[in-house]
Amino acid sequence: MTYIVIYSSVTGNTKQVAEAIADELPQGTPCVRAQDAPEDLSRYDVVCLGFWANQLQADALAQTVLTRIHNDKVALFMTCGVPPMMKHAKDTMSAAISLLPEGQTPIDTFICQGKVDPKVIALMYKKFPKGHPHGQSKERDERHKEGATHPDANDIALAKEFARRI
Ligand SMILES: Cc1cc2nc3c(=O)[nH]c(=O)nc-3n(C[C@H](O)[C@H](O)[C@H](O)COP(=O)(O)O)c2cc1C
Structure with missing residues (x-):
C-alpha cells in the first residue's frame, strides 16, 4: 500500500x-x-x-x-x-x-x-461582545486555557x- x-x-x-x-x-x-x-x-x-x-x-x-x-x-x-x-x-x-x-x-x-492562537482569541473577544455566543465567557476562557496544552x-x-x- x-x-x-x-x-x-x-x-x-x-x-x-x-x-x-x-x-x-x-x-x-x-x-x-x-x-x-x-x-x-x-x-x-x-x-x-x-x-x-x-x-x-x-x-x-x-x-x-x-x-x-x-x-x-x-x-x-x-x-x-x-x-x-x-x-x-x-x-x-x-x-x-x-x-x-x-x-x-x-x-x-x-x-x-x-490550542488557539492567543491573537485569534483576542480578536474574537474584540469582535463579539460578552454575552454573544462567540464572545468572552468564563466557560470559553476555561476551554482556551485547557486547550493551550494540545x-x-x-x-x-x-x-x-x-x-x-x-
Ligand atoms: C480564523 C480561525 C477560525 C477558527 N474557527 C474555529 C472553529 O470554527 N472551530 C474550532 O473548533 N476551532 C476554530 N479555530 C481554531 C483552530 O481550528 C485550531 O486552533 C487549530 O488547531 C489550528 O490549527 P493549526 O495550528 O494547524 O493552524 C479557528 C482558528 C482560526 C485562526
Whole structure:
C-alpha cells in the first residue's frame, strides 16, 4: 500500500499531528503541506488529509485538496479549538466529509483539540461582545486555557493509533 499525508496548518497543531501520523506509516511515506500536494494523487492507495477547523468547515486551503481525492481510500484528521467529543467538532468533520467527491467515504477520521492562537482569541473577544455566543465567557476562557496544552502526548498517541488503523 502507498500512502501520502497532506496537511494544512497555520499555527503548527495540524502539522505536529500530521508528522506523528506519517511517522507511524510505512517508511518513506511523504508528509507534505497542502500547498505542495501533488497535482496527481492517483499513484497513492491511501490519501490521509489533515485540516484545521475554520468556522464549522475545513480550512480553505485543505478544501482545495478535499474536493480532488478520488483515490480508493481516504482518511481525514482535523485539529480544532474545542474538545473532540463536542458536537461542534463532529459537525465540522461531517461538513468536511461532505466536500469529498461524490461517493467518497473516509475509511477513518480523527479529531484532535489544538490550542488557539492567543491573537485569534483576542480578536474574537474584540469582535463579539460578552454575552454573544462567540464572545468572552468564563466557560470559553476555561476551554482556551485547557486547550493551550494540545496537542499533548495523549493526542499524539491517539494520532499514531489512527495511523495504525488506516
Ligand atoms: C480564523 C480561525 C477560525 C477558527 N474557527 C474555529 C472553529 O470554527 N472551530 C474550532 O473548533 N476551532 C476554530 N479555530 C481554531 C483552530 O481550528 C485550531 O486552533 C487549530 O488547531 C489550528 O490549527 P493549526 O495550528 O494547524 O493552524 C479557528 C482558528 C482560526 C485562526
